[in-house]
Amino acid sequence: MASVAGRYARAFAEVVVDRHIGPAEAMQELNSIAELMNSSPELRNVLENPAVARKQKVSLVDAIVQRMGGSKMLRNFIAVLIDQRRISQINEITEQFKHELDQRLGIAEARIVSVRELMPQEKHSLEKQIAALTGKVIRATYTRDASLLGGAVVRIGSTIYDGSVRGQLQRIKQQITAL
Numbered sequence: 047m048a049s050v051a052g053r054y055a056r057a058f059a060e061v062v063v064d065r066h067i068g069p070a071e072a073m074q075e076l077n078s079i080a081e082l083m084n085s086s087p088e089l090r091n092v093l094e095n096p097a098v099a100r101k102q103k104v105s106l107v108d109a110i111v112q113r114m115g116g117s118k119m120l121r122n123f124i125a126v127l128i129d130q131r132r133i134s135q136i137n138e139i140t141e142q143f144k145h146e147l148d149q150r151l152g153i154a155e156a157r158i159v160s161v162r163e164l165m166p167q168e169k170h171s172l173e174k175q176i177a178a179l180t181g182k183v184i185r186a187t188y189t190r191d192a193s194l195l196g197g198a199v200v201r202i203g204s205t206i207y208d209g210s211v212r213g214q215l216q217r218i219k220q221q222i223t224a225l
Contacts, residue, residue: 051135059150060124067119069147075120080140081131082110093133103128137162154182159191160198161210166173176200 057081062072083090092098092106104125111121148155156176158164164172173184174181191199195211 050103051138051142053133054139055146058143059146061119063150069151073144075116076143077142078114079124080136093128129208152182154180154202156184157185157201158186158198159220161192162195170177174183
């Protein structure tokens with residue numbers, strides 16, 4: 047199922063990039079529709095129900111998109127999902143779409159864990175170093191972990207950069223035991 051969601055997400059991302067539509071705006075619009083469907087079981091039931099005519103579903107989507115001030119592109123994308131009976135995968139598609147846009151725009155999500163709350167200039171410096179290392183724009187989220195003793199651990203996708211004191215001590219221990 048993830049590959050199907052990925053195909054729709056890639057197609058939508060391609061349209062957004064090709065037509066020079068604001069990625070943040072497109073993401074916000076798609077998120078709004080997904081959140082609306084998540085919060086309204088009745089809406090979800092109508093849009094997913096094969097017994098409800100396509101014309102009625104699309105009319106409902108038209109009204110929703112118009113009321114929220116959404117774009118024609120969003121309306122058309124949701125109509126395609128309805129036509130292809132993929133509207134039930136809106137959450138997966140939305141998540142995949144976010145990753146597709148980030149990849150196309152050269153943005154990397156970084157999760158940074160430090161022993162203490164970092165000052166704004168420290169965050170900026172760390173993000174700048176990570177950007178130089180990865181060649182991507184960094185979107186960082188920060189958390190704290192007192193067990194690190196000092197330093198920071200950065201995770202980008204499946205890659206971990208461990209600059210913590212705890213990590214350094216573990217590496218020293220491995221070197222000593224390897225001798």
